[in-house]
Amino acid sequence: MDLSKIMSISGKNGLYKLISQGKNNFIVESLEDGKRVPAFSHDGIATLDNISIFTEDEDILLTKVFQMIFQKENGAEITTILNDNTKLKKYFEEVLPNYDKERVYVSNIKKVIVWYNILVKHNLIDLEEETTENQELEAPTSELENS
Numbered sequence: 001m002d003l004s005k006i007m008s009i010s011g012k013n014g015l016y017k018l019i020s021q022g023k024n025n026f027i028v029e030s031l032e033d034g035k036r037v038p039a040f041s042h043d044g045i046a047t048l049d050n051i052s053i054f055t056e057d058e059d060i061l062l063t064k065v066f067q068m069i070f071q072k073e074n075g076a077e078i079t080t081i082l083n084d085n086t087k088l089k090k091y092f093e094e095v096l097p098n099y100d101k102e103r104v105y106v107s108n109i110k111k112v113i114v115w116y117n118i119l120v121k122h123n124l125i126d127l128e129e130e131t132t133e134n135q136e137l138e139a140p141t142s143e144l145e146n147s
Contacts, residue, residue, distance in 0.1 A: 001126045003048035003063055006031075008115070010044030015118050018047075031118050048115070053108075054100035062112070068095050069116050070125045077117045082110060 005018040007028060016028035016039065025038045026045065039045055052059040069078070072095055081087040085106045092099060092109045119125045 001063055001067065001124070001128060003066075003119075003124065006048045006119070006124065007039070008046050008048065008051070009039055012043075015048070015115055031122055053096065053112070054103040055096065056098045056100055060096065065096060065112060066116055066119060066125050067127055069113075070120070070127065075120065075125075077120050078113050079117075082113060088113070 007016045007018060007026075009016060009028070014030055014032045016030055016037075019027045019029050019036060021027075022038075025040045027036055028039045029036045048062055051062040053062060053065055078091075081091050088106055088109045089101075092104075092112075116125070
């Protein structure tokens with residue numbers, strides 16, 4: 001699963017696909033409505049492959065969390081728990097039992113579930129591991145923000 005061109009932009013809902021990169025900006029396309037817009041570095045852009053989730057041990061890449069949810073749900077979307085904070089926490093604990101309950105907020109969990117649903121809708125999640133040398137050398141540079 002390659003999510004290196006799928007982005008989250010602070011202050012904007014949904015996910016965006018990188019279309020092209022200019023000198024001072026990116027052109028991104030919303031996965032929800034297909035509209036293309038410019039995005040700038042000061043917009044707080046994070047690619048999904050660079051986001052990780054805090055755990056009590058070592059942080060885990062968001063792509064791995066998506067794969068764990070995908071396996072649990074047999075590739076289906078999640079719709080029933082989005083408006084219940086208790087169910088969200090319980091569900092996330094089933095998927096990732098050792099997530100850091102102090103630093104991962106309900107808003108983070110909800111964002112992961114919403115993003116998961118968008119990715120499933122667009123068939124962007126699979127269970128294959130990326131094996132490129134670049135990904136093995138790169139370290140996650142951004143944590144899931146509480147926005």
